[in-house]
Amino acid sequence: MDSLTLTAMVSIITAGLTIAIGSIAPALGEGRAVAQALASIAQQPDSTGTITRTLFVGLAMIESTAIYCFVVTLILLFANPFWDEMLRRAGG
């Protein structure tokens, strides 16, 4: 197996693993946050506005970890610097 195939293989497998493993923890965290917020809204409907606003900001913070994984995956798939370097070397 030459190094070009190896680079492509490792990139694709790593991309899949990154988004698969990286989305587990944020999903659990967001689920907990939303469940807690719903319970709080059910207990105190008056403070729905504050809870919802804080929930959105918190969800964005939690979700950003998943977004980082997603960005890394997309870079590996569509803008892989190692793959480009390999292609450049093979071509020139």
Place this chain on the structure above:
Amino acid sequence: MNISPDEIVLWHLGALPVNATLLFTWLVMALLTLVSWLVTRRLSTDAGISPWQNLLEVLVEGMHSQIREVSRQDPGEYLPFIGTLFLFIGVSSLLAVVPGFRPPTGSLSTTTALAICVLVAVPLFGIAREGVRTYLRQYLRPTPLMLPFNLLGEISRTVALAVRLYGNIMSGTIIAGILLSLAPFFFPVLMQLLGLVTGLIQAYIFAVLAMVYIASAASVHVQREAGDTGNDDRAS
């Protein structure tokens, strides 16, 4: 597939390559300026106001009340900066329904520029409110040992701000592109609608986070004064 509008070079202006990000950033800015100028030229306080004035009043009033609720301070001096961030990101996400338009926020350079604006604005507002000494002393709390971590926090939250916005907007565009080749017609439209919602929520989140950072830098004094009076009460 281009994952960033930076790579689409439209034409060269002298030595400067004009890419899609630049073009659409200036388009959004021109649109915002033109609409605001046209509407605010003929403002009235009568009962019958124009629908456009009504729209602008709703927007400004909404941002005013949101800033007041988030920061618990007078929103007057924060409104221009935070409001501009929100309007720019929101409008550039909403314009994604126009065919051929690539949101400029889907490029890491635009979002980094916006995040650096926030990074610079935090000490500016903090120093304007507190004075240099009180603001800088905030980095030494609770102990001077925490100085590197406080500085690291400033940088990492700026990076997070930039990458969060970039990842969300860019992923919407990419997913629409991938789905178009897999399941054309119906499904991409749904994802486009979801992208509109995500874009607006991200604009709101960016503005709220910028406000939270600025407010936390500008409210040290208030907390400290409250703590001091509490101690005095206990002493007397």
